[in-house]
Amino acid sequence: MSMAIPGSEHFASRPVDPEVLRAQLPETLAVHSVGQELIDALDPLTYEVIRHRLWSVTEEMGEALKRMSGSPIVTDANDFDFAICDELGQEVQVGLYNTMLVGAVDLAIYWTLQHRAANPGIQEGDMFLCNDPWVGGGLHQNDVIVFQPIFHDGELFAWTSAICHEPDLGGVGLGSFSPAAQDVFSESLPTPPVKVVRDYQLQDDVADLWVRRSRVPMLVSLDLRAKIGANSVGRKRLAEVIEQYGADTVKAVMKRMMSDAEGRLRGKLSGLPDGTWRATGYQDQSHEGDRGVHKITVAMTKAGDRLTFDFTGTDPQAGMINCTYAGMRGGVMLALLPMLAHDIPWSAGGLMRCFDLVSEEGTINNASYPAAVGRGPIGPAWLTGTLVAECLSQLLERDADLGKSVQAACCGTWDTAVLAGLDERGQVPMPFLNIMMEPMAGGYGARPQTDGMDTGGLFCIPMGRVPDVEMTEFLYPLLTLWRREEPDSGGPGRQRGGVSASLAVTLHGSSQPAGLVLASAGKAVAQNAGLAGGYPGNTGLEQLVRNTDVSALLKTGRIPQSVGELGADVELGPCYAQSYLAPGEVLYMHWQGGGGYGDPLLRDPDAVARDVHEHKVSAEAAESVYGVVLRDRIVDREATQRARDAARAVRRDRSTGGSTNGPRIDPAAAQRLDDNLVLHGTTVACAHCGQGVADTATDSVLDLARYEGPSSDAGPQVTSDPSAYVDTEVVFRQLCCPSCWTAIYSAIVPATHPDHVSDVSRFATAGSAS
Numbered sequence: 001m002s003m004a005i006p007g008s009e010h011f012a013s014r015p016v017d018p019e020v021l022r023a024q025l026p027e028t029l030a031v032h033s034v035g036q037e038l039i040d041a042l043d044p045l046t047y048e049v050i051r052h053r054l055w056s057v058t059e060e061m062g063e064a065l066k067r068m069s070g071s072p073i074v075t076d077a078n079d080f081d082f083a084i085c086d087e088l089g090q091e092v093q094v095g096l097y098n099t100m101l102v103g104a105v106d107l108a109i110y111w112t113l114q115h116r117a118a119n120p121g122i123q124e125g126d127m128f129l130c131n132d133p134w135v136g137g138g139l140h141q142n143d144v145i146v147f148q149p150i151f152h153d154g155e156l157f158a159w160t161s162a163i164c165h166e167p168d169l170g171g172v173g174l175g176s177f178s179p180a181a182q183d184v185f186s187e188s189l190p191t192p193p194v195k196v197v198r199d200y201q202l203q204d205d206v207a208d209l210w211v212r213r214s215r216v217p218m219l220v221s222l223d224l225r226a227k228i229g230a231n232s233v234g235r236k237r238l239a240e241v242i243e244q245y246g247a248d249t250v251k252a253v254m255k256r257m258m259s260d261a262e263g264r265l266r267g268k269l270s271g272l273p274d275g276t277w278r279a280t281g282y283q284d285q286s287h288e289g290d291r292g293v294h295k296i297t298v299a300m301t302k303a304g305d306r307l308t309f310d311f312t313g314t315d316p317q318a319g320m321i322n323c324t325y326a327g328m329r330g331g332v333m334l335a336l337l338p339m340l341a342h343d344i345p346w347s348a349g350g351l352m353r354c355f356d357l358v359s360e361e362g363t364i365n366n367a368s369y370p371a372a373v374g375r376g377p378i379g380p381a382w383l384t385g386t387l388v389a390e391c392l393s394q395l396l397e398r399d400a401d402l403g404k405s406v407q408a409a410c411c412g413t414w415d416t417a418v419l420a421g422l423d424e425r426g427q428v429p430m431p432f433l434n435i436m437m438e439p440m441a442g443g444y445g446a447r448p449q450t451d452g453m454d455t456g457g458l459f460c461i462p463m464g465r466v467p468d469v470e471m472t473e474f475l476y477p478l479l480t481l482w483r484r485e486e487p488d489s490g491g492p493g494r495q496r497g498g499v500s501a502s503l504a505v506t507l508h509g510s511s512q513p514a515g516l517v518l519a520s521a522g523k524a525v526a527q528n529a530g531l532a533g534g535y536p537g538n539t540g541l542e543q544l545v546r547n548t549d550v551s552a553l554l555k556t557g558r559i560p561q562s563v564g565e566l567g568a569d570v571e572l573g574p575c576y577a578q579s580y581l582a583p584g585e586v587l588y589m590h591w592q593g594g595g596g597y598g599d600p601l602l603r604d605p606d607a608v609a610r611d612v613h614e615h616k617v618s619a620e621a622a623e624s625v626y627g628v629v630l631r632d633r634i635v636d637r638e639a640t641q642r643a644r645d646a647a648r649a650v651r652r653d654r655s656t657g658g659s660t661n662g663p664r665i666d667p668a669a670a671q672r673l674d675d676n677l678v679l680h681g682t683t684v685a686c687a688h689c690g691q692g693v694a695d696t697a698t699d700s701v702l703d704l705a706r707y708e709g710p711s712s713d714a715g716p717q718v719t720s721d722p723s724a725y726v727d728t729e730v731v732f733r734q735l736c737c738p739s740c741w742t743a744i745y746s747a748i749v750p751a752t753h754p755d756h757v758s759d760v761s762r763f764a765t766a767g768s769a770s
Contacts, residue, residue: 008369011134011192013111014325015352018088021110026118031087032155032251039252039259050245050253051345054093057237058082061230062095065162068226071219072475073165076467077437080164082230083348084238084254085109087156090349092254098165099337100139100377100385100460102348103330105161107136108145112193120195124151127197127231129210129224131169132190134369139327139377141188142166142176146196146227150235152247158254160234162227166220168433170213173374174517175418175435179288179576181320181372188374189213197228215420216433258350265341265354266305268402276301277394278756279387282749283364283379284524284726285575286319287372291727293525293750294318296365296383300391309388310358314365320576321521322367323376323384328359330377331384334460339392339405375519378414383527385460386412393531394762397674403448408497408534408595410452410459411442412527413520415540415591419581421507421514423477434476436503436589438483441466443490443498443537443593445528448675451607452498452594454616455485477509481550481560486538486590487618488716492625493534493596494603494675499616500538500593504563506550506586513582518542518573522592524722524730526748532675533743534596535625538717542573545586563588575725590719598675599743600626601644602688605635618716625715648741651707651734658705658738662692673763676737676744684763691739694760701758704735704744711748718748728752 025031061082066075073079081101084093089109094102108130116122127148130137137145147161169188172178176188184190196206207224211217242250280297299310309332323331332355333348341351359366365380367373386409393406420433441455457464469480481504491497507514521527526536548567553560560566566586573579581587608628611617622628627644629636665685670678678687684694684702693702711718713732722730728750735745735757745757756762 004368005370011132011369012325013107013134013136015107016110018090021088021113024114029117029122030155032152032157032247033087034248034251034255038248039256042252042256046245046249047253047256050241050250051257053241054084054254057234057241058084058093058095060237061160061162061234062097064233065164065226065230068222068229069164070222071164071167072437072467072471073167073435074223076465076471077440078461078464080162082162083160084234085159085161086251086254086349087158089113089159090258092257092347092349094346094348096462098461100330100334100381101143101163102337103333104136104138104326105145105163106349107326108193109147109159111135116193122149122156124149125197125199126195127228128193129196129206130191130193131188132192133324133326133373133376134190135192136326138163139323139330139381140373141190142169143377146224146231148197148231148235150238152242157242157247157251158238160231160238162230164223164227166214166223167435168215169220170215173578174215174420174433174515177374177416177418177517177519178320178372179517179519179578181287181374183372184370187372196224202228215431257345257347261341261344261347261350262353264344265351268340269302269307269354270305271399272302272395272402273398274303275762277391277762278759279390280754280756281383281387281527282525283321283383283521285521286321288574288576288578290319290576291725293726293728294321294364296380296387298384298387298391300388302395305354307355308358309355311363311365312358312360314360314363317362317364317367317371320372321375321379322364322371322373323379323381324373325366327376327381328365328384329357331365331381332357332388334382334385335389335392338459338462339389339396339407342405378416379521382413382460386527390529394674406531407447408445408452408491408493408531408597409528410445410594411500411537411592413522413592415439415542415589416517416519417542417587417589418517419478419514422510422512424511425477425509432476434478437467438501438503438589439591440464441501442591443500445594446491446493446495446497446534446597448495448597451496452490454490454498455501456498477507478505479508480505481586485615487615488621489538489593490616491528491530491535491537491594491596491717492600492621492715493530494598494600495534495596496603496611496616497528497530497534497537497594497596500591502588502590504586504588507581507583511583513580516579516581516587518577518579520575523575523720524725525750528592528595529747530595531597533599533746535600535714535717535746536595536748537593538590539719539748540592541590541719543588544571544573544579544581545569545588546571548586549584550586551584572720572724593717601647602742605637605640609633609635621716651736651741654709655705655707655736658736659703660691660739662703664690665692666690676742679763684760686737686740686742688742689737689740691737693737696760696763699760701755701760703738704758705738707734708732708751714746714748
């Protein structure tokens, strides 16, 4: 870790009370607002019409950005977002694209109002550019926001913003990913808010300074203009709404949208039991050459109508796997929006009033300058969201209606691969740089009543898309040998996690080796945990096949279908590495699927047979993991029963601890806690056999049978030995009912991982659920 740099605290933005912020503004900046009486006087019809108009403004901004950008990151993958904020920066309406960015946009505007209002001033016709993740707007330097103040009759009325991930903004590593980085000075330069547009005119000096840093300046320049164009659309459309309905009425609607979102979320929280739920996850490796695991832990407390997320105990910042406060906040929003606010308009300014964040400075999800943060959004911020989602799922399990939003972890992270080299297909060789966006097709986590979506996308980008293979081959000198769904990649469970996919590419149209950067987690320790005994999805895998000749294979009319057909010289890709891909060699990527829900031995055998028929599950895994025996694709019922009885006997014989001394209860007469546990009075019992495993009045932990073994015991979704990546002992841990041997918890974790699932205190107030 680098030494702290005096003065860097000036750029640390945090949420600020609107009235405190208003009082800090200079008298030269007139600000428009309305009183509560006007907000209360809105009639429902006017409110809904204007609310939908504002929604349509943001949608049109998004379409403008996509049509003007030339980057597949925007046009194909939809890794961008936009927002309308009120005069003080509170987010009124956000887009349905990269939802993690929602936690950062307002922070940049708060900072700008505090530090740019007097000098150089905030004026009509201005736009600001920022990629400083400590200030906000984005989660790492490649997230670049352009935001503008909108004035009406000389008063600051609102802000609009457009933000997207840029393919490269300089730094040591390709795509600005530096796997060996120990501080931010190896990465792209953070730029705090600077005026890139004055009096509606792009400032050439600032624009030139901006694009000069990039390896792909033309693309970055086009994206800059696309974001300016999107904001211009937003300004024009918002002016039309104001002209039609009046500034006071539109502002009243904006304030009401946030207060309504806040009220509806608080109403949901009020109907749920109070308590504290905990989750812990890990980043395997922090930088090139590291062999450690790095912990994020959270305690979520729900009290009345408010949530507190306490990350105390998270490991210190390390390597390049850090995110700033904006990333931590964005991770919380990643989980909160789809799980608690899926039926509430996303007026994020109101929703974020409903929770508090507690975190030590200088940790991997609240890093202090000058930490390296290149992996921020797709590493610790994403893991923060996964852990928050795990806690929310445990809370929501208690409610019959809200329990529909319970979901195991989705693909868990993003497998980064950046290829850059020379494109020789044209008359003049040209450099190229491509961030492989295929991992957009991740597997979704399973829910209590349904399987996870296969290659359904990313939890944080609801409208994300996988790139078109033919377009990738058109833009870059690459040939895709295959891109396909992979069996057994979805986490086994009563409901199966969504499967992921794999990709094999080789250079085609370049005689020179291409540089390659790899950056990922989840290869040793699972990032895609299951719930209620469900298993995690597959661990990630990257391989480089050396000393092969793909061209010779293709000339024979043979299209290789596996790494084994390509050659025996296979090099395992670490979590973080800088390497190369030479002509004739192949990059193989297998990213991650979703976690399962419930014990896989309880899955409907016919569903397993269908999975095998559709190549979602292999026949071997059907028998070894699900205990389902197939004969000519038909379930052999008697053999399946014997196989499942044998699997439970294996669990019994290999486990330690757990007793059957507790009382037996009737599960049908008890309150459901989750798929496997019920509460009868003060007795926590197995939902399947009624065996009591704890008394909430006297016990602190559940009395469960425990097993720890090699991670490969989880099944074929474990793609490699954890010892190839880390020195920490990694195990498959399973906790079972000591009577019927149903799996209560199944995970691939470090041997030192705490057993949060065994904590009886999380059930103490379960009886207060609605």
